[in-house]
Amino acid sequence: MRTHWYLPVLLVIALLDPSRSSAQPNASKVELHVETGHTRAITALAYSPDGRTIASASDDQTIRLWDVTTGTELKSMEGHSDNVKSVMFSPDGKTIASASDDQTIRLWDIDTGAELKQIRGHSGSVNAIAFSPDGTMLGSGSDDGTVRLWDMKTGKELRRFEGHTKPVISLDFSFDGKTIASGSLDRTIRIWNADSGAERRRIDALSYFIDISPDGNTIGSGSDDKIVRLWDIRTGVELKRFTGHSSSIRDIAFSPDGNTVASASDDKTVRLWDPQTGSELKRFDGPGEQFALAFAPDGRTLASGDFQQTIFIWDVKSGSEIKRLGGRSAWVRSIDFSPDSTAIVTGHDDNSVRLWKISGPMEMTRLEGHSSMVASVLFSSDGTMIASGSYDKTVRLWDVESRSAIKVFQGHSRSVYALAFTHDGQYLASGSEDQTIRLWNVSTGTEIKQFGGQSGWVRSVAFDFDDKTLFGGGGDVQAWDVTTGAALKRFGGWVSQMALSPDSKILATGSSDHSILLRDAGSGAELKRLQGHTNDVLSLAFSPDGRVLASGSMDGTLRLWDVSTGAELKRIKAHPFWVNSVRFSRDGRILTSGGADGTIKFWTPETARELATVIPLEAEWVVTTPGGRFDTNKSLDKIEGLHWIVNDEILKPVPLEAFMRHYYEPNLLARVLKCTQEGTCDREFKPLPPIGAINRARPSVAVVR
Template sequence: MRLVIGGWLALGLCPPLAAQRDTLVYRAAIAAADGALAAGDTRGARRWLNAAPSRERGWEWGLLNVRSSNASIHTFPLDGAPSWAVAISPDGGTVAAGTSSGEVRLIDRATGATRATLRHAVGVVYDIAFSPDGAVVASAGAETFVKLWNPATGAVIDSLSTGRRRPLDVTFSADGRRLAASLTNGAVMVWELPERRPIRTLTGHVGGPPVPGVAILPDGRIASASWDQHVRLWNPDTGDTLRTVGPGYGHSGPYAAWSDVAADPRGRYLAAVGRDGLHIWSLSDWTERTIRGIAADVPTVAISPDGQLILTGSTNQRVELWHADDGAHLGSFVGHEGAIRSVTFSGDGALAVSTGDDGTVRVWDIARMTAAVARHSSAPYVALWSPDGRYLATGAHDGHLNVYEPSTGRFVRDVNIGSGPLVNLMWTTDQGRIIAVSERGQVKVWDVRRPGEPAAFLDSAYAPTVSAQSADRRQLFTVGADRTLRIWDGNTGAELRRLTLEGKATPRSLGMANGRNTIVVGWSDGSAEAWDLAADRLVGRLQGTAVSIRSFVGLPGGRNVLLGTESGELLVWDMAASTPGRRLRAHDDRVTGLSLSPDGSRVVSTSFDNVARIWDVADLTPTLTLRGFANYTHCSPFSPDGRTLAICVSSSKEVRLFRAEP
């Protein structure tokens, strides 16, 4: 002991002060790393994370560690030749890169070996595309034709004439039956495959400037992006222009010449890039969303196969990842040492591929940058992990109960409970059944193992307002309009007993404070009460705080609870006191949910203010803010192993999964 204390004294510190110093250093490092990632400085983020004291590292460190470890999975050098084009085969096994010397290199993604080199006679290869079945590679180069290649043999299949103009961009239709190429004279040529017969030349861009981008929509329509500052939508069968967006040629405003265009594979929107940033148009009503300030120039854009993500590459040497629905910036892939000229997704959406002026092709892991997304048919209100962490059950506004398997990214069950929005879910002790509680107070049970129709679980004449489950899942607790706490058997639904509560307002929240002994009820008038269930007696009452108690979580030790309010505050309540000990301004709007990590070290809060915050339980200091949500966040349960956080996002109808690794 003397040696330990002497060591601290030799450093001019006593043990408590050293611990405080480490905590302050850690939080400063986390804030700096988060800021560095937001600015796209991955290397800087890594430096700050490495500087964080190891014994202080918590969940937020693990999350930033994942996001900053975004070094490319593969880097393929092209012998110093700048590259303007990249594509990846549908099976993900072959990467094709076009160089400034007229070569198309087919690279084995697993080994980095060059399988074949396809040569144009002169100049730059501007674009490359694989056919949907992977049997053909199309390339657009400095000659006046589009070349079709057999990637297995490297042989030329055909050369499709583009007249006297060079092709700049080339793309296949989703069914592989058509090929389109944009030209330097402002036209777009379309061929029928496999006959390789030209069927239409689309003209109409003002002044005939180059058209550097072309895309074919799932329904066969064609989009083109031109230097005349227009994006046009065409009917390739008639040659008619269906829609024109953008300010038009000669415009002196913020718009500038377009560099590329991409179409959502699901047909919902178009995305185009240029010197003005990223523009996204809804194909249903043509509303436009613009993301400016990415870089001085953004030459390339791609959309993931499921339409949820957008990639951009820019002259600032970054590959940026965006959420398609709300335009949220999800992160930057950093590593190129020159402008990015081409980006694409792998066929399964798991990888991003980029190339540019530094003469390298880089392959990136999408999962390291973005939260996994589980799409829903309606706004999810509640989420609950199965005790073994294999499944995530979610309840939505339309009454649907979904069971999602995060490890595979698939929905394994979907059932319509049919009783209005679902507000609470609970697993039974055997993990085989899920108890679902609706906003209308109906409680039903559904067997996951033998899916059929949900069955009534509690007395059908009783409609609870709030509900909760014991830690061991053996009991279910409800409070209804009669302000009576009812305790039910968690497996059979049989009523065990009742307690008459003292509250006079509407119940808003309910939960266990410490294991299975103490339960807390929060009321709409800002009061709360705690009951010892072993003795059936009131052990604490919080006087009205004038704001409704909307959410609650018990803190380690069993004495204090954390309450989330309608006004966005967090209240720390010692259940032996009648007033809150601390009031924290946590959010700018209603706190919709609170969740404690399994190790008891972190609490996450969600809110109507569109953010989620991570808090250090030791002193209730925020350690990290998760942003980028289009609308309010609802629920935030940690997985049983504490590594994954599920956050419900209402407006975009999804649950985002944030994974942290030590």
Template sequence: MNFRFQNLLGAPYRGGNAVVLDDSLLSPVGNRVSVTDLVKSHALTLPFEATSNISRIAVSPDGKFLLTVDDSSRALFINLRRRVVLHHITFKKRVTALRFSPDGSRIAVGLGKLLQIWRSPGFRKEFFPFKLVRTFADCAASITSLDWSPDSDYILVGSKDLAVRLFFLKKTKVRTRPFLFLGHREPVVGAFFSIEKKNSRVCRVYTISRDGAIFTWNLEGSSHSEDKSGGSISDHTEQRNLEGQLDENDKAIEDRKRKRESLDDVDADTFGIPLHKMKWELLKKDFFMQAPARLTTCDYHRELDMVVVGFSNGVFGLYQMPDFVCIHLLSISREKITTAVFNRLGNWLTFGCAKLGQLLVWEWRSESYILKQQGHYFDVNCVAYSPDSQMLATGADDNKVKVWTASSGFCFITFSEHTNAVTAVNFMANNHCLLSASLDGTVRAWDLFRYRNFRIFTTPSPRQFVSLAVDQSGEIICAGTVDSFEIFVWSMKTGRLLDILSGHQGPVHGLMFSPTNAILASSSWDKTVRLWDVFEGKGAVETFQHNHDVLTVVFRPDGKQVACSTLDGQIIFWDSLDGILMYTIEGKRDIAGGRLMTDRRSAANSTSGKYFTTLCYSADGSYILAGGSSKYICMYDVAEQVLLRRFQITHNLSLDGVLDFLNSKRMTDAGPLDLIDDENSDVDVGIDKQRRENLGQGLPGSVTNLGRPIIRTKCLKISPTGRSWAAATTEGVLIYSIDESFIFYPTDLDIDVTPEAVDSALSEALHQRALLISLRLNEGSLIKKCIFFVKTADIPAIASSIPVKYLQRLMEVFSDLLENCPHMEFILQWCQELFKIHGSFIRQNFRSLLPALRSLQKSITKLHQDMMDVCSSNEYLLQYLCSTGSKIN
């Protein structure tokens, strides 16, 4: 039962800003934050959740803290290295901009028209960790961008009132007004400080507006400030002084110098005067010339003095400043680019497109992709593990099939040949072939070596497939339909239609072959579960009648039991050999939870959604997972028919069906306030609006639904190793894995079984005793430590003394070591001796040890593949070197 959230796959990037921290990319995914290691090609999702979809994120300069703000203006302050939430705060208005100061001590927050400066919390335990330092109310419209000066004393604020303001943050005796940069004709998208490389002082300001204009403002007296004749202003000033002529600008500078003593508590810049009191001049205006497209995002890199901009037509540009030289001008899509940022070194550009759910990392010097990931745009319908548990396949309403690496969380291939929603996926037993069924009337076979569609299974007349099954030999393919209520049978080798199984009087939504024989089980809305002998051609050999529609059916891994769920919320277990009813689980109250916005009744009194649409047995068949149109996934003990645990898959209030009780304050005469479309017409929205417009697609007579996506679980699968399971939900594919590193059995403990006893036994070279004590404590780190203290010659003797009840735990430790440690031969020798000595016990208890055996097989297979690749590469390299050497001689 000790499953914990591990990762989120297939969820699209829904908008908001992305942040690149060293070699990692942080991006909001729903109400979570995804972290992608761009060097190791590994993606993970942080374990915390916000209350709704995250709209803004910011990372402290030292990379220790992460601040996230969601659509409800609730903020989480997170220790990024420990991945734990330290503090919470709720802002009073919607947050439109967010940024840490360069020294990390303060946070600038744009709240509509207000600019607030907060003290940044640290690791200290405080009752009020967030302290409001200053509030500026000078803006006339919502703030759109923020940029700190290198010394953290000034901040540039761009807003929708077409102006950019320069604020001085230190308090003075007399209230000072910000300096205004004016001239733009559309809302400002970005404003940035530029510094001199010699003395690291601010010399320029760039302001960028939505109409594609970039203004360059120079600080008077800067060494880079030039007039129309091409000479610097300081040179001309010196020349005029020699001539004894002072113009108005020179007099103004002298006046500022005389007022220097009157400014208290003010840090001086070049002339001893704060930046917001100095004179700025508009040096030039440049235009990106992408009309009618609008500029949607931009970023600036100070060390390289470069600007990257993204437009609403999918075009991005990279420009060298201040000369405004175009380095790259390319198109990555036809949709709006919602975020574009530099990494710290400036060699990588990160782009996000919310409408496509896509994130790209591009190396602009070599013009190559570092990362190109895209989640499923619409809901994921199905998920399947490969036989070795290394790959995960998903199919969704966006007509795509994606294959993911389970360990890294990366999608390495996308198949897009289907023309309608993908409803079922299934791996072949050989691990090299994937099958998918779709509503477009085809079942396609995909080659995972050459990444191509090598076979298409069709029917004489168009049909819509909603279920799929493959026998253990991989010779027979079966698919159930939603319209003709038939089951079609094909030959995998020839692709020929062999048989059509008729008898159901409703859509066939459940289909599965027995793991031990050629019996096919099918479930239908006609209130029956039928068993078919496909090879003998006898038709239905058994029919199980039910009182309500049957939604899905699954076989136990040993093939001796069939479980099905019905519309009245029950899970019914049948003996597949004798055809008798074994157990019944009443799960209506267990899965109930969450009230929809359109419900007229409370969650407790509503009957909608109180049934299971997907079931999955554990690897040993001792428990079963069940999910449906609810925020819960239930785990039941099969033998005792009791609820072991409920997993709440999300706390995201941006989804419907999460709250048990709706807020009466949000109700109006026109209905729930969340269902009223009161969006401003000039606000650009990304994937959320697009999802609302497409929620009704595929349903006859459906209309546009302005509500929120409804949380539901459409498919559940447990990995063959039994160490993890996947749930295809509205948010994406949630991966839960088991963690037994701190699980121990109280009966194995006594006063002498302690970590100190392990260290003492190791110091006395009692390796056998140390290993047995660590196994009784069941702490993974201690077990690994004891294994590496054993000499190679002593492995057979110590392996023979291991009690059989610890074999499963020891195999799990070896599986983990093979994936993460370099001592490959040593661990494989341990495994070999363990199987030699305890082989008979393993054969007799194969079913109970199956998850651990499959986990070990997965690790050895992956290791073999890596070694094979290295050896092949070395072989070709040696051939090349030998051929080159012979030519030289």
């Protein structure tokens, strides 16, 4: 324990004490890491061999590393283009392997977080991976029904095991590396000879999540039948079954000594079982469905990951919760600028609407009231009101000045995805998953009209420039006469998203082939097809002058298009995950995007340069710039959740105080936006000195401790 305490102290002193000049020339790169946690369900967990680090995989397409002792999020590793399904440390602890729905396996350097290699070959999602005990091979199981062995040095396929008739969900090596077990949706467990690839045994197990006991004699399994089963690996005979879960089992794991079996379930519990007697030893209750398990190498603690993006560390002996990791941020679903561009409003997966003042000292107000995710937010044309639509089936109206709720519009029978004010602010249209558009009187809150007949969920609505025609995008595009409610026209073709140009002449729609179609809003005739996105288009926005179209996609990119020519002007890898919303400021000089990574980013449309990133936390926020400057509303004398990574040494987080006086900039976002528009940023911000030359503050007692 003394060694574990002493090393971090030496690191802090080396970085903070200017008298230790020998450390300074080596400090050439610094990165501010904001600990946000995962933004979607945690799918897999793994402890490092020394037990100091946990790796977590998630449907947010990232792998994150955590310090077990402090709970610090050390690094987020990004690169996968779809859900990450499995994660493992190599036996020597130097490499992390991850598997994804993007059909790849990726290898990462544990010290720097850098991607070392991509392994390709599977023709379906890769659901499971396992290192051989000597670390020379990696096994993988896929939706293509195969189990494959790969050479760790070359990344080449060594062997292929065929026999499963449905996706392979789980995989494990025996302790001696001679046997591989795989669990599949075909409800069988298969035992393979790792050297020859021959199938030794097939167990009709009705299970597909598996783990081999440390002695290699037993397989544990679980599935949607809610039962944990133990099997003799040599004979295939069922030894025991444990009942108690009330919903599907998502993961199973033996303790390192083999004396305990853990199971995680959709019933929001993790249970520990005695493999000899079958009795339930402990039960851990979490707030969300439990999806992933990992025992620490010493067996004293168990980590579980849940649907609500949180990792729990449990004391195996006492059954008590030791620590929670993550769960700090939520998706940004929708974003809009105020008419004067001094504020933005955002809608989030944590049921909140957030109003941000972005001119002068930044302020954030949470508007609470929705009981489910907020899918759409919008300022009225005069900026005095905000409308929000939610998965709770309601539309809410908020007063900007008082930050309070004005009205709740109820009528939709399913989630509300889209909103549009008339230009005079007297009426509000809402589009819903119930395939209707409803028109509301803003003053009275009454429903004026209902427009039906959409062939799918209504994901976007728009009024034309004189508010006489209402367009709705849901399955197809339809237009209605606002006064009479009469259907005017219908444009065929599947539509993921829709936007109307400021002059109401051009209609942009996202298509099933991931392209964007520009149509004549009057006739529906195709004008241009914009191709480039590799996944569904989630958001579209015209610039105020109508010359540029911005698009955000599930492929993580934000793209800018020339409306007149159809040419792609800029392509930005804006977020590591989905780009849910894009909006221009009303003067067109700033572009903002909201992503499934829980961040809000600001860009210059002309150059596609990133200006700043806003990271919303629960009641706090952090603003960062690409150069490393930051601002926060956190108390500066007690900042948690931020640290520096120096020279890519991700396992050695450096306290924020180390570079505070050089990188902390009050009112950062407002200053960046203003100086960008005025072209005065060189005068507003002094150049940062080289990291190695920074005269750092001397360590304080609080830091050294």
